[in-house]
Amino acid sequence: MGSTVLVVGEQLDGVLADITYELVALARTLADGGSVVAAGGGAGFESAAGSIAADRVCVLGGAQMADYTPEAYGAAMGALATECAADLVLAATSAVGLDTGAAVAAALGVPLVSYVVGATREGGDLVTTSQLYGGKLLAEAEVAGGRAVLTVVPGSVSGEAGKGAAGAVESVAAAASPGRMAFRGMIRPEAGGVDITKQEILVSVGRGIESQENIELVEELAEALGGTVSASRPIIDSGWMPKVRQVGKSGLTVKPKLYLAVGISGAPEHLQGMKDAEFIVAINTDPNAPIFDVADYGVCGDLFDVVPALTECAKASA
Amino acid sequence: MHIVVPIKEVPDLVEELEVNADGSDLDREYLKYKINEWDEQALEEALCLKDEAGATVTAVAVDTGDVDGYLYTALAKGADRAIKVTGSFARGGDNHTVAAALAGVIGGLGADLVLGGVQAPDDLDGQLPVLLAAALGLPCVSVVSGVSVDGGTARVRQEYSGGLMAELDVTLPAVIGVQAARQAPRYAAVSKVRQLMKQVTLEEVAAPAGGGEGGGLRIRRLYRPEAAGHAEMIEGSAEEQAQRIFDILAERKLVRR
Numbered sequence: 001m002g003s004t005v006l007v008v009g010e011q012l013d014g015v016l017a018d019i020t021y022e023l024v025a026l027a028r029t030l031a032d033g034g035s036v037v038a039a040g041g042g043a044g045f046e047s048a049a050g051s052i053a054a055d056r057v058c059v060l061g062g063a064q065m066a067d068y069t070p071e072a073y074g075a076a077m078g079a080l081a082t083e084c085a086a087d088l089v090l091a092a093t094s095a096v097g098l099d100t101g102a103a104v105a106a107a108l109g110v111p112l113v114s115y116v117v118g119a120t121r122e123g124g125d126l127v128t129t130s131q132l133y134g135g136k137l138l139a140e141a142e143v144a145g146g147r148a149v150l151t152v153v154p155g156s157v158s159g160e161a162g163k164g165a166a167g168a169v170e171s172v173a174a175a176a177s178p179g180r181m182a183f184r185g186m187i188r189p190e191a192g193g194v195d196i197t198k199q200e201i202l203v204s205v206g207r208g209i210e211s212q213e214n215i216e217l218v219e220e221l222a223e224a225l226g227g228t229v230s231a232s233r234p235i236i237d238s239g240w241m242p243k244v245r246q247v248g249k250s251g252l253t254v255k256p257k258l259y260l261a262v263g264i265s266g267a268p269e270h271l272q273g274m275k276d277a278e279f280i281v282a283i284n285t286d287p288n289a290p291i292f293d294v295a296d297y298g299v300c301g302d303l304f305d306v307v308p309a310l311t312e313c314a315k316a317s318a
Numbered sequence: 319m320h321i322v323v324p325i326k327e328v329p330d331l332v333e334e335l336e337v338n339a340d341g342s343d344l345d346r347e348y349l350k351y352k353i354n355e356w357d358e359q360a361l362e363e364a365l366c367l368k369d370e371a372g373a374t375v376t377a378v379a380v381d382t383g384d385v386d387g388y389l390y391t392a393l394a395k396g397a398d399r400a401i402k403v404t405g406s407f408a409r410g411g412d413n414h415t416v417a418a419a420l421a422g423v424i425g426g427l428g429a430d431l432v433l434g435g436v437q438a439p440d441d442l443d444g445q446l447p448v449l450l451a452a453a454l455g456l457p458c459v460s461v462v463s464g465v466s467v468d469g470g471t472a473r474v475r476q477e478y479s480g481g482l483m484a485e486l487d488v489t490l491p492a493v494i495g496v497q498a499a500r501q502a503p504r505y506a507a508v509s510k511v512r513q514l515m516k517q518v519t520l521e522e523v524a525a526p527a528g529g530g531e532g533g534g535l536r537i538r539r540l541y542r543p544e545a546a547g548h549a550e551m552i553e554g555s556a557e558e559q560a561q562r563i564f565d566i567l568a569e570r571k572l573v574r575r
Binding site: 244282314 | 329331332334335337344359414436437439440441442443444445448449451452453457458459460461473475476477478479480481482483484485486487488489492495497498499501502533534535536537538539540541542543545546547548549550551552556557559560561563564566567568570572573574575
């Protein structure tokens with residue numbers, strides 16, 4: 001008889017986010033012959049609504065849905081989930097999904113599962129697989145009764161099956177929100193300076209570098225290799241390098257010919273931004289660091305020994 | 319303004335993570351713990367707001383083991399109060415239970431702003447700030463870097479992918495999931511923490527009854543991911559490893575020899 005699965009659609013800056021298709025594809029397998037409903041607001045969702053392969057695509061209307069606020073989205077999705085009697089709600093592990101997921105779970109009184117990379121039905125139950133501990137372990141969990149809200153890691157499933165003609169597209173008035181939030185505007189990345197998305201060689205530095213002064217080591221290596229320095233999140237949060245140099249989920253997605261990861265363990269958020277680099281070399285002291293799972297070559301060693309030695313090799317051949 | 323910062327201890331990911339005999343949890347006997355780094359960011363943002371405009375900052379932690387040190391460290395950094403919520407709390411993330419306990423305590427503190435770390439490495443059943451907000455009936459914004467307060471409104475920057483951010487105004491009281499503070503978390507001298515441990519008794523509040531409903535999940539299996547591929551590892555001394563990397567890059571014409 002199947003289930004009803006509600007997908008929380010996302011748009012970013014007027015463009016439908018790919019995760020929407022991925023969630024619809026996953027929803028189709030979990031609906032088990034039941035119904036897939038996708039919903040979202042804003043111009044980016046509305047213009048792409050017809051290309052979402054859900055049985056029903058709800059374009060949530062109303063002034064409060066034109067721009068994203070967590071409160072309006074949470075209220076609208078919670079009400080819609082109740083209205084369509086959703087058994088499952090799928091959202092992304094993203095700002096939108098994190099905000100909305102718990103609000104909907106609370107509204108429906110169902111469990112919430114985070115960092116999901118896979119989910120299947122087992123009879124009436126739901127079995128989920130989540131990335132925990134910075135991607136070092138996977139957790140297989142069981143939700144008795146099968147009703148839940150899942151926040152799914154982008155890129156975990158192919159979005160191909162989620163693309164196609166929508167069964168029906170309809171405008172739905174969004175449920176009223178308490179009105180405690182207002183959207184002020186978007187802030188775009190600073191223009192000018194180095195654009196790491198256009199560099200062929202990136203020497204990327206992570207937490208293993210230990211202090212701001214030590215970044216000089218990586219800069220020397222980048223210069224010797226004819227590349228540019230980028231960084232993982234902790235370096236940016238420490239204020240050691242500007243935001244425009246950040247690689248990862250909330251930073252930039254890069255596809256250089258060479259990505260040399262120095263002292264980067266490879267949290268899922270970082271891998272999301274660099275795993276499609278053409279050639280990846282990683283230097284890290286932890287032999288179990290997830291970065292070695294995506295790298296072509298790895299050195300398990302102390303970057304403070306290997307990096308200067310590599311710089312010397314490059315300088316010697318110049 | 320009263321800012322409350324929930325903090326929690328999490329396994330130190332630098333350590334080797336072993337799974338227990340029945341595969342349902344970490345083997346916690348010899349596990350090293352540390353404060354959740356996003357909670358440190360939230361505390362830093364709270365202390366920056368205090369420095370900027372004046373505020374009372376209260377750090378709160380449910381007692382999952384050795385949380386005293388984190389609470390004393392918060393005091394040493396500049397928090398005004400530290401509250402340990404006592405009760406039966408297992409280490410290792412049942413955020414629904416923790417959120418219910420914290421909501422029971424924070425609800426009575428008259429907080430204008432709750433700043434929590436946006437996530438933690440063991441958040442299987444949802445992120446704490448959003449669950450806490452749902453329990454308190456307050457608005458919540460996740461993935462925030464940058465908070466400012468003007469009267470009864472907080473202006474926050476929510477991060478999206480690709481370096482995009484949105485600026486939102488939120489009516490207080492509210493819960494914010496902090497991704498990053500405006501500056502790196504400040505350092506607390508060990509000597510100051512030790513001094514506080516001798517001089518100050520932590521406030522203790524018993525968790526309200528009836529908040530232990532759990533997240534509704536049962537972990538069947540915790541296991542290491544099988545990588546689709548793994549890097550070919552280069553052995554040898556640092557100089558030999560460096561030379562080999564350079565040779566490989568040169569063979570692939572990524573660098574000039």
